[in-house]
Amino acid sequence: MKLTCKEAARLISEGLDRNLNAAERTKLRLHVAVCKACDRVSKQFEFLRRAARQYPGPGEEREK
Amino acid sequence: MGPPIEPSELEKYRPQLLKFAMLQLRDPTSAEDAVQETLLAAIQSGVDFAGKSSVSTWLVGILKHKVIDTIRRRSRERPLELSPDDQSPEDLEVLFKDDGHFQDPPADWMDPEAALTQRRFFETLERCLEDLPKNAARVFTMREVAGLETDEICKEVGITATNCGVLLYRARLRLRSCLEQRWFGGDAARRK
Numbered sequence: 001m002k003l004t005c006k007e008a009a010r011l012i013s014e015g016l017d018r019n020l021n022a023a024e025r026t027k028l029r030l031h032v033a034v035c036k037a038c039d040r041v042s043k044q045f046e047f048l049r050r051a052a053r054q055y056p057g058p059g060e061e062r063e064k
Numbered sequence: 065m066g067p068p069i070e071p072s073e074l075e076k077y078r079p080q081l082l083k084f085a086m087l088q089l090r091d092p093t094s095a096e097d098a099v100q101e102t103l104l105a106a107i108q109s110g111v112d113f114a115g116k117s118s119v120s121t122w123l124v125g126i127l128k129h130k131v132i133d134t135i136r137r138r139s140r141e142r143p144l145e146l147s148p149d150d151q152s153p154e155d156l157e158v159l160f161k162d163d164g165h166f167q168d169p170p171a172d173w174m175d176p177e178a179a180l181t182q183r184r185f186f187e188t189l190e191r192c193l194e195d196l197p198k199n200a201a202r203v204f205t206m207r208e209v210a211g212l213e214t215d216e217i218c219k220e221v222g223i224t225a226t227n228c229g230v231l232l233y234r235a236r237l238r239l240r241s242c243l244e245q246r247w248f249g250g251d252a253a254r255r256k
Contacts (some may be wrong), residue, residue: 006166
């Protein structure tokens with residue numbers, strides 16, 4: 001069964017929180033390989049993680 | 065050793081720290097307490113912070129631990145109450161067409177890493193986090209800001225892994241579109 005973008009986006013999110021099983025991983029890979037929208041979603045979700053971990057961002061440099 | 069720490073010098077970081085704590089704890093009293101404990105710990109550490117290039121980064125580092133302590137302590141006292149919306153991603157259905165394709169496909173964010181060096185980007189992220197539904201925001205900040213494992217979050221707030229997954233999915237999709245609108249969209253182009 002092929003995934004829709006809706007199903008793929010949900011799996012991309014789940015993949016950040018648990019280990020996907022082999023079937024899920026394969027379906028997702030096949031979808032993302034041919035779907036520009038979901039490839040972006042995947043990168044953007046990962047970026048959200050990096051951004052959140054760095055929040056509140058660059059600290060104020062001290063004046064010497 | 066440098067000069068002793070002047071508590072008054074740390075005070076000026078209080079508003080920034082409070083905002084950070086508030087966003088994750090969403091409760092003024094717990095946020096105030098966490099910040100108070102942080103400033104106290106900073107003073108008691110006896111660290112020569114004159115030598116630190118960024119005092120705020122150092123303080124936020126301490127506060128992060130205090131926030132995690134507070135989350136752990138309080139989740140057990142106040143389990144999360146799920147609303148019907150929290151349990152099914154129906155409000156997210158509108159983002160997709162009937163055939164499962166995106167209504168508005170995600171845009172190319174070009175060079176997102178560059179945003180991570182900009183203070184204003186994090187202010188935008190903060191506003192987007194504040195706009196999230198309460199439970200989605202709570203679970204997302206526990207997962208991604210505090211960096212707790214999903215198992216631990218579900219157990220502490222007393223919800224199933226599936227509900228947890230829905231909340232995180234909702235938070236991510238909404239943050240994605242919020243940042244696209246407010247940062248990576250037309251505004252970003254105009255700022256260049």
